[in-house]
Amino acid sequence: DAGITQSPRYKITETGRQVTLMCHQTWSHSYMFWYRQDLGHGLRLIYYSAAADITDKGEVPDGYVVSRSKTENFPLTLESATRSQTSVYFCASSEWLGDRGHNYGYTFGSGTRLTVV
């Protein structure tokens, strides 16, 4: 099915462990994004990617690593998980439409709820 899928949907991990959240999109959108949603903080940008092999930091990148070797995949890795990284993580994609940019909105995945204990 076409769309953007995130896995796993739920994850519990221990402090200090490495964990990777997966994101896969089937539209060949050039842009992909990772946001986290915490109670009272809305959606905050962690990292984004304009194309394969091009990534850049967002508002809250510390403690996270991303890679994008293929256009369709954009995994997010927590190198050493901390309790403060307990959150709901959303992946999104968008096509760059020239001077109209992303103004038709992002397409979001269903999210991964991560709990660090």
Next chain:
Amino acid sequence: DQQVKQNSPSLSVQEGRISILNCDYTNSMFDYFLWYKKYPAEGPTFLISISSIKDKNEDGRFTVFLNKSAKHLSLHIVPSQPGDSAVYFCAANTNAGKSTFGDGTTLTVKP
């Protein structure tokens, strides 16, 4: 410094009445504004947008108004339906394309 603010965490309205959700921004470089709707356990879905060169955009029951001088936008839903109950996020884009989101407003439409 939060650049996009939704000052009302929640809003409750009666079915059939108007819902008005508000959003304020501080960055004059924002040139496009969007509203997303989010149901529990789902990702946000794009609802409606407006360019900074316009002051109104309408799509069915949803209308977004932009007041650039006040750096304020609002989403009107008329008439409100119980299925509209969700969290609504305001977002703003610069020319670089990254979206900055507000904290969201939870709308409850009572039958």
